[in-house]
Amino acid sequence: MRKQIDILNIELKKLQIKRTNIRAKKNKTEDEVKKKEYELLMIQNSLEKKATREKIKDIEVGLVELSKKYQDQYLFKINEYLKYFNPSLKLLRLNQYNTKAVYTLEILGYPITNTKIHSLKYSLSEADKSALSISFFFSKLELTPDLNNYTIIIDDPITSFDYSRKSSTINMIYRLSSKVKQIIVLTHDHRFAFDLSKKFSNSSIPCENIKINTNSETSYFQLHNIERENLSGIFKDLTVLNEYILNGAQTDLEKREVIRCIRPVIEGIFRIKYFGIIKQNEWLGDIIEKIRQSTTNTDFYRYKSILNNIIEINDYSKEFHHSNPLYFETPINDYELKSYVNNTLNLIREI
Incomplete structure (x- = not known):
């Protein structure tokens, strides 16, 4: 209905422009016959404008009736949605102005009727403002006919929301x-x-x-x-290594990301297994030193048999570490990278 009103209002503007042009032509001509013709055209234009205004009025009357019919449902739906976000908030109808309803907000059973004293800008948190907005949005959609024909775009609906919201x-x-x-x-x-x-x-x-x-x-x-x-931490890095073995890497940047994951994965596995023994400021080089200095019946002695393999993997990954000034210039051999990633995955099974 509102689209129909918009179309008719555009038609009214066109008729007004047409009337202005007719009047201008009438005022310019000295021909009495032409003046009579322009006067008839202006009368016809007035009748068309009147008929258009009556159409708009009829549609607006229907729109008011339709609005009254659905506003109670709309208000009910809004409050139903608000319960999910903040049960202490509720909307109450205040007044009806043609097709528009004016609502007041009730907070903890207290109606906020004087907005000059109780401004919603300061009475509500950002999360509650978002809750009101999204409740209006979902309620309107629920009452929209032929909703299955619509594509809905929702932009950042959870601004300021906590986990439950x-x-x-x-x-x-x-x-x-x-x-x-x-x-x-x-x-x-x-x-x-x-x-x-x-x-x-x-x-x-x-x-x-x-x-x-x-x-x-x-x-x-x-x-x-x-x-x-x-994914976070070690699980994310392990996924990167595993996906590289399965699918490879398309770009040089992706391959460097694969290499970046090698050392954190090995360090992470050792940290998990030896929680409290390996300190937060100790890295793979420190772990290698612990293995090298370990003696029989100590925690790291069992890794002496694979120490050379750990050192080799560490040395390879250090070449591509961001601390290396030639980090971006060092070429990556895909076959060599795949071999080291496989060695890393096999190594963590042994750890």
Whole structure:
């Protein structure tokens, strides 16, 4: 209905421009016959404008009735969603102005009616403002007819939200996904993106993770392995090494990332196994020294048989460490890298 009103308002503007042009032509001409013709055209124009205004008025009356019919449902839905985010918040109807309803907010049972004294800018936290906004959004969608024809774009829906509110948002998006044609969720929060993706993992609804990457020339979309992105520490580095063995690496930068993971993985396995013995400021070189100086019946003596292998892997990875001034100039042999990664994976099994 609002689209119809917008179209008719555009038509009114066109009629007004047309009337102005007719009047200008009438004022310029000295021909009485022409003046009579222009006067008739202006009368016709007035009738068309009147008919258009009446159409707008009829549609607005229908819109008011429709608005009154759905506003109670809308208010109910908003409050239902608000319960998930903050049960102490509630909306109450205050006044009706044509097609618009004015609401007041109730906080802990106390209506905020005087906005000059109780400004929502200061009465609500950023999280509660976001909760109100997203409750309006989901409520409006739920009452939208033919929702299955819509593509919905949601931009950073969890700003200022704590874990429970993030979880509620994920559940709402998941429920909505079965009712619409497509949902696109934009977010900077990797953990939220991972949890949302995980929600869809056992669903029949397909879900793709895409991230924006950049190079020296432009930005571009790329499929995103979000599960790997949200791994941390040693598990992330182990995944990088394992995926290199399975799929290889396409660029020199990717290969350098593989090499970067070698030493942290070995150090991490030793730290886990000898928690409290290996200090936080001790690295692979220190661990090698502990093995070298170990004696029978000490913790690290059992690794003497593989010490040379650990030293060789350490020396190889040091060549490509960022502390090496020739870090980016050192060429990478793919066959050699694959051999060292395999040695690393075999070594951690022995540790």
